[in-house]
Amino acid sequence: MIDDFSQNLNLVTGWTGPHCGDPCPHGFYGKNCEQLCQCNHGICDPISGLCACDAGYQGTSCDQKCEVCYFKMYIFWKIVR
Secondary structure: OOOHHHHHHOOOEOEEOOOOOEEOOOOEEOEOOOEEOOOOOEEEOOOOOOEEEOOOEEOOOOOEEOOHHHHHHHHHHHHHO
């Protein structure tokens, strides 16, 4: 018989393992880390699957290169600030 605590562990997103104590491995997200991330040049949020793009990339899947001038201005702004 499965107790309430064990059933609630199945609802935790972003974690895996027998007691939901292990974070999702790189490239996976969601309930029991069963969803495959679609981040081409970035890091995937283990809960939502949203991408945080690497410098120089943009788009929901981080698959679009940023324009060179815009990217340089952004880096300069971040350094000066």
